[in-house]
Amino acid sequence: MKKIASIGRGGAGKTCFIAGLARVLADKGPLLLIDADPDQNLAEAVGLDMDREGIKSVSGLLFDVKAGAVDPRIEKAPLAQKVDFLLSHHGLYEGEQFDFFSLGTKWSEGCYCQPNNILKGLIARLEENYRYVLIDSPAGLEHLNRRITTSLDDIYAIIGGSKKALDNARRAKKIIEEIKIRFGKFYLAAGYDYPPGKTGDLAGDAEFSYLGPLARDPEVARVSLEGGSLFSLPDSSPFLESVRSIARAAGYL
Numbered sequence: 001m002k003k004i005a006s007i008g009r010g011g012a013g014k015t016c017f018i019a020g021l022a023r024v025l026a027d028k029g030p031l032l033l034i035d036a037d038p039d040q041n042l043a044e045a046v047g048l049d050m051d052r053e054g055i056k057s058v059s060g061l062l063f064d065v066k067a068g069a070v071d072p073r074i075e076k077a078p079l080a081q082k083v084d085f086l087l088s089h090h091g092l093y094e095g096e097q098f099d100f101f102s103l104g105t106k107w108s109e110g111c112y113c114q115p116n117n118i119l120k121g122l123i124a125r126l127e128e129n130y131r132y133v134l135i136d137s138p139a140g141l142e143h144l145n146r147r148i149t150t151s152l153d154d155i156y157a158i159i160g161g162s163k164k165a166l167d168n169a170r171r172a173k174k175i176i177e178e179i180k181i182r183f184g185k186f187y188l189a190a191g192y193d194y195p196p197g198k199t200g201d202l203a204g205d206a207e208f209s210y211l212g213p214l215a216r217d218p219e220v221a222r223v224s225l226e227g228g229s230l231f232s233l234p235d236s237s238p239f240l241e242s243v244r245s246i247a248r249a250a251g252y253l
Contacts, residue, residue: 001127002252003149005135008158009168012191013214018136018188019045019230020214020243026097029131034054034123035102047229048093048100055093057104058122061147063085088121097231099130123149132252135165135190151182154250157201158214162249170207185209189246211249215242 001044006014011154019042022033033051035042042051045107050056064070065082074234093100127133137150149175157169166188175184188202190213196228202210217239223230233240 001130001132002153003127003133003135003151004154004156005137005152006156007069007137007147007169007172008191009160012158012160012165014157014158015041015045015136015187016220016224016230016239017156017214017243018042018134021238021247022046022098022134022229023233023240024243024247025132025134026128028252030129030132031098032126032133032134033098033100034133035100035104037136038103039138040104041226042136043102045229045230046098046100048095048233050093050102053093054090055100055102056086056100056139057089058087059104061091061096067224070157080107093125120149149181153184155183156211156246157186157193157208157240159188160191161195164212165191165194168206173207183249187211189214189252199239199252211246214246215239 008014015037018033022031023046025031031047033042038059040225048055061083064086065079068075070082070086074085077085087101091101102170120171123133135152155173157172159165159169169188176183176186188208188210189206190199190202190210192214193201194214195223196213199210199213200209215238217233217237219233220230220239222228223232230239244253
């Protein structure tokens with residue numbers, strides 16, 4: 001099993017990268033996608049309509065538990081048992097190309113501690129059933145301290161077209177090391193708006209391993225604007241070709 005996460009500033013291409021990597025790895029064994037971003041963009045990016053499939057996020061299921069909107073058969077069960085039941089029946093999408101679950105938007109007052117803790121336990125229970133676990137992280141750095149997982153094989157910092165983006169990657173790496181999230185490789189990939197003529201700066205950075213750029217692709221922009229799936233892109237898509245190149249460099253293909 002290999003557990004892979006994307007990080008970076010908002011708009012850099014984290015979600016598209018994870019969706020593209022899912023498309024590239026879909027025929028390489030059991031695949032689990034985890035949307036840890038409260039904005040919940042990953043499902044749309046891979047063509048999953050959670051409402052139509054009757055799938056709820058971890059936060060949505062917790063809201064149902066607190067509101068008493070649960071199956072009468074489990075009303076008196078302990079919270080952990082209620083959540084396990086609801087997740088297995090309503091929180092995990094199981095498809096032909098991938099399985100999927102989401103942290104979701106929290107609809108009640110307070111911190112994300114409870115859904116994060118449940119998500120951490122769920123990842124630990126499920127991950128060994130898959131060859132690849134792909135995690136789409138929120139923008140920014142604060143979420144790292146939630147430690148929804150204690151170990152990662154590969155981390156990809158998607159670098160947008162500003163000095164702040166690389167600074168963000170350095171701070172993220174420092175936080176990850178300080179809070180003792182174990183990881184194997186920490187990679188950089190240039191986002192769509194990173195100047196092509198400046199990628200040598202990333203390749204020459206001794207702190208990281210640079211695996212290449214994400215190609216700018218008008219079809220990705222069109223599909224994203226229309227709310228479509230990146231799985232609908234043709235195999236010849238420049239974006240998918242760039243993701244394949246990164247996957248090969250990382251040893252996935």
